[in-house]
Amino acid sequence: MTTVSRYQRSADTDCELYDAIMIGSGIGGLVTATQLAAKGAKVLVLERYIIPGGSAGYFERQGYRFDVGASMIFGFGSQGTTNLLTRALEAVETSLETIPDPVQIDYHLPDQLEVKVHRDYDKFIQELICQFPHEAEGIRKFYDECWRVFNCLNAMELLSLEEPRYLTRVFFQHPLACLGLVKYLPQNVGDIARRYIRDRNLLKFIDIECYCWSVVPAEKTPMINAGMVFSDRHYGGINYPKGGVGQIAQKLVEGLEKKGGTIEYKARVKEIILENNKAVGVRLADGREYRGKRIISNATRWDTFEKLLPDQTLPKKEQKWQERYQKSPSFLSLHLGVKSDVISPDTDCHHILLENWEQMEEPEGTIFLSIPTLLDPSLAPPNCHIFHAFTPHWIEDWQGLSPQDYHEKKEQAAAKIVQRLEKIFPGLEDALDYQEVGTPRTHRRFLGREDGTYGPIPQKKLMGLLGMPFNQTAIPGLYCVGDSTFPGQGLNAVAFSGFACAHRVAVDLGF
Numbered sequence: 001m002t003t004v005s006r007y008q009r010s011a012d013t014d015c016e017l018y019d020a021i022m023i024g025s026g027i028g029g030l031v032t033a034t035q036l037a038a039k040g041a042k043v044l045v046l047e048r049y050i051i052p053g054g055s056a057g058y059f060e061r062q063g064y065r066f067d068v069g070a071s072m073i074f075g076f077g078s079q080g081t082t083n084l085l086t087r088a089l090e091a092v093e094t095s096l097e098t099i100p101d102p103v104q105i106d107y108h109l110p111d112q113l114e115v116k117v118h119r120d121y122d123k124f125i126q127e128l129i130c131q132f133p134h135e136a137e138g139i140r141k142f143y144d145e146c147w148r149v150f151n152c153l154n155a156m157e158l159l160s161l162e163e164p165r166y167l168t169r170v171f172f173q174h175p176l177a178c179l180g181l182v183k184y185l186p187q188n189v190g191d192i193a194r195r196y197i198r199d200r201n202l203l204k205f206i207d208i209e210c211y212c213w214s215v216v217p218a219e220k221t222p223m224i225n226a227g228m229v230f231s232d233r234h235y236g237g238i239n240y241p242k243g244g245v246g247q248i249a250q251k252l253v254e255g256l257e258k259k260g261g262t263i264e265y266k267a268r269v270k271e272i273i274l275e276n277n278k279a280v281g282v283r284l285a286d287g288r289e290y291r292g293k294r295i296i297s298n299a300t301r302w303d304t305f306e307k308l309l310p311d312q313t314l315p316k317k318e319q320k321w322q323e324r325y326q327k328s329p330s331f332l333s334l335h336l337g338v339k340s341d342v343i344s345p346d347t348d349c350h351h352i353l354l355e356n357w358e359q360m361e362e363p364e365g366t367i368f369l370s371i372p373t374l375l376d377p378s379l380a381p382p383n384c385h386i387f388h389a390f391t392p393h394w395i396e397d398w399q400g401l402s403p404q405d406y407h408e409k410k411e412q413a414a415a416k417i418v419q420r421l422e423k424i425f426p427g428l429e430d431a432l433d434y435q436e437v438g439t440p441r442t443h444r445r446f447l448g449r450e451d452g453t454y455g456p457i458p459q460k461k462l463m464g465l466l467g468m469p470f471n472q473t474a475i476p477g478l479y480c481v482g483d484s485t486f487p488g489q490g491l492n493a494v495a496f497s498g499f500a501c502a503h504r505v506a507v508d509l510g511f
């Protein structure tokens, strides 16, 4: 890849030159951009950072290639319709080699509850039933209901729910699946789980099954998302991209350029230009301006509406959204290089550690750990592994510190995490070869996300996914894509949002 020449490239700034201008190159933005380019649209992507991918980016240090965020990747299946990453790459005639992960998560939970979510569905269900034999029927019924949601989704092409002709077509093609989805759209996981399960510890297990991707317990987690996650991990499976998660964005960029699209790095959009209250272009921090028929923001809704449209009163629709959803915390992230002696050969890639159920949602309560080198050893020097451990943290706890206090606080917090991980990997501290600690401030700075947030979470219990906005906004010509649009966080989810956004924009442009 010739990144240097890319930095130097400058897109055309003529009036009305682009069909669509994308602000940001996260996976949501790149899927939209590639879909539009594949349909023949003239697309420009403007990315403030030096590489694409956002939260699915990477960085390299001393022979290690670390994933910035995501490592547990859905959407790379080979069948059905929910394999959106595979489909997004195919649309621009590219693909990625992936490595199947035999276990989605190895849970290490309070009261010595140890559960592995095997790719093999029956093996997982058997393992859970062994822990909760008195709930065998409830376990089967609950996860069966998740399959019902998934089967509805996986029967139809996933495009824009804001496009009436698509809705009519899909309804006539798959009436039962559509009615099924309409039924589940306003529901949350907690209500359905309690219909079948009584055991309090098992309900807590369902809570953490949700929390580990939705960052809220089952009570507040939409059933549509759970249907996807709890079933697709056994259907398309979890598959790690060879060469690291950063490869997904790199390949999408390759495909975008193949289809005539342009991406510029170090191109921070400072303002969305409005004329007669319609979005018509963008102004960069360095003063350049670009004009487009449609402007799409892959920045979070908070960044889009409060920073890129600063003099606007917040549209009513956005005010309502902000009343329903709040920013989730960010993360404290440890990127570690670890000598391989402390890892037994049968270790799984993804782990979740929680010692006390009461602290599941607290900062430093739940620890997430990924060891992607167990799937792709090429990401680290020989005989070494990558550990990416992260735990929720609020930005407020990292503000107003002197550089020295900030540094010391990071070191202390990291030491506590390493100490807790010693329970799973005795000798970890002595096996450390490299350590880099990121805080919510790091996430804010490098990912361009307000307060470094992981994304929106419901303020209170809502009606499933009904309150999540789609891609159109209250401002004509302006669309949003990514994790603050339907259906929320996660790479496959933002890819869904990308397919939907591209579809809506393409119809509006007459493609």
Ligand SMILES: Cc1cc2nc3c(=O)[nH]c(=O)nc-3n(C[C@H](O)[C@H](O)[C@H](O)COP(=O)(O)OP(=O)(O)OC[C@H]3O[C@@H](n4cnc5c(N)ncnc54)[C@H](O)[C@@H]3O)c2cc1C
Pocket (backbone or CB within 6 Å): 023, 024, 025, 026, 027, 028, 029, 046, 047, 048, 049, 052, 053, 054, 055, 056, 068, 069, 070, 071, 072, 073, 074, 267, 268, 269, 270, 298, 299, 300, 303, 331, 333, 390, 446, 447, 448, 449, 454, 455, 481, 482, 483, 484, 488, 489, 490, 491, 492, 494
């Ligand atoms: C620690 C962590 C672990 C995670 N683990 C997983 C996981 O295992 N599996 C999973 O599926 N998901 C995971 N996620 C979530 C997933 O990474 C995100 O939901 C997803 O990547 C968000 O994609 P996006 O397209 O919405 O936006 P982002 O990834 O936030 O990308 C937005 C892009 O826009 C750019 N941008 C912003 N503002 C501007 C501007 N003004 N001008 C120009 N460019 C701008 C940013 O630089 C960025 O590149 C994780 C996230 C984190 C932080």
